[in-house]
Amino acid sequence: METEQARGRGLTAADAKRFYDSIGKKQDVQFYENRALSALIAFSDFGAARSVFEFGCGTGRFAVELLGKHLSADCTYRGIDISETMIRLCTERLAAWNDRAKAELVSGPISIDTPDNSYDRFVSTYVLDLLSERDTERVLSEAHRILKPGGLLCIVSLTRGDTPFCKLVSAAWMKLFTFKPYWVGGCRPVDVGKSLDPNRWEKAHDEVISAFGISSEVLAARAVKREA
Numbered sequence: 264m265e266t267e268q269a270r271g272r273g274l275t276a277a278d279a280k281r282f283y284d285s286i287g288k289k290q291d292v293q294f295y296e297n298r299a300l301s302a303l304i305a306f307s308d309f310g311a312a313r314s315v316f317e318f319g320c321g322t323g324r325f326a327v328e329l330l331g332k333h334l335s336a337d338c339t340y341r342g343i344d345i346s347e348t349m350i351r352l353c354t355e356r357l358a359a360w361n362d363r364a365k366a367e368l369v370s371g372p373i374s375i376d377t378p379d380n381s382y383d384r385f386v387s388t389y390v391l392d393l394l395s396e397r398d399t400e401r402v403l404s405e406a407h408r409i410l411k412p413g414g415l416l417c418i419v420s421l422t423r424g425d426t427p428f429c430k431l432v433s434a435a436w437m438k439l440f441t442f443k444p445y446w447v448g449g450c451r452p453v454d455v456g457k458s459l460d461p462n463r464w465e466k467a468h469d470e471v472i473s474a475f476g477i478s479s480e481v482l483a484a485r486a487v488k489r490e491a
C-alpha cells in the first residue's frame with residue numbers, strides 16, 4: 264500500500280530501496296546527467312584529494328570515472344547505498360581498485376559511521392533530489408562533520424531550470440512526482456545551494472546545467488570549521 268509520503272511527498276526509504284533494487288543497471292542510462300557530472304569533476308579538484316566519500320553511490324559509475332581518470336593512485340574511495348542491487352553492481356565495478364575502494368550497504372536513519380574530519384571530498388549525485396528536506400539536512404550535517412576543514416562538498420541534483428522550456432519540463436516533472444513519485448524514481452527539482460548554511464559552507468561553485476530541458480544544479484562548497 265502506498266504511504267502518504269509516497270503519494271504526495273516522495274518515496275519513503277523503503278520505497279526508494281525497492282525502486283533502486285529493481286532498476287539496477289538501467290540507472291546508468293540517464294541521458295541528461297553527463298554534462299552536469301563532467302562539470303562537477305571540473306570544479307572539484309579530485310586530483311588533490313586523498314579520500315573520497317560518496318553518499319548513494321548507485322552502480323558505481325561515478326566512482327569508476329573518478330578512480331579510473333581523476334583520483335591519485337593513493338586516494339581511497341568509500342561509497343554507501345541503501346540498495347543491495349546497487350551495492351552488488353558497484354562492488355563488481357570496484358574490483359580493480361579493491362585495495363583502496365569499497366561500497367557498503369546501509370540502512371536505517373541517515374547517520375554515517377565515520378569519524379569527524381576524515382574525508383577530503385563528500386560526493387552525492389542525483390540523490391538529495393529524492394530525499395525529504397529533513398533527510399537532506401541530515402546528509403549535509405553528516406557531510407560537514409566527516410569532511411576535513413576546507414574539504415569539498417560535491418553535489419549534483421535535479422533542479423528547476425530558468426528558460427521557458429526548462430520551466431515547462433520542471434513543472435511537468437513536479438506534476439508526475441506529485442501524482443506518482445515512483446515514475447520519476449522519487450526525484451524532483453530541488454535547490455541544495457540555497458539550503459546551505461553560510462556559517463558552515465563556503466560556496467566554490469554553483470551553476471545550473473540543462474540538457475533536453477532537464478536541469479541539474481552543480482554545487483561545490485568548502486566545509487568551514489571555525490575553532491570553538
Ligand SMILES: C[S@@+](CC[C@H](N)C(=O)[O-])C[C@H]1O[C@@H](n2cnc3c(N)ncnc32)[C@H](O)[C@@H]1O
Binds near residue numbers: 319343448
Ligand atoms: C538516482 S540514483 C543515483 C545513483 C548515483 N549517485 C548516480 O548518480 O548514478 C539514487 C541512489 O541513491 C540511493 N539512495 C536513496 N536513498 C538513500 C539513502 N537514504 N542512503 C543511501 N543511499 C540512498 C539509491 O539506492 C540509488 O542508488
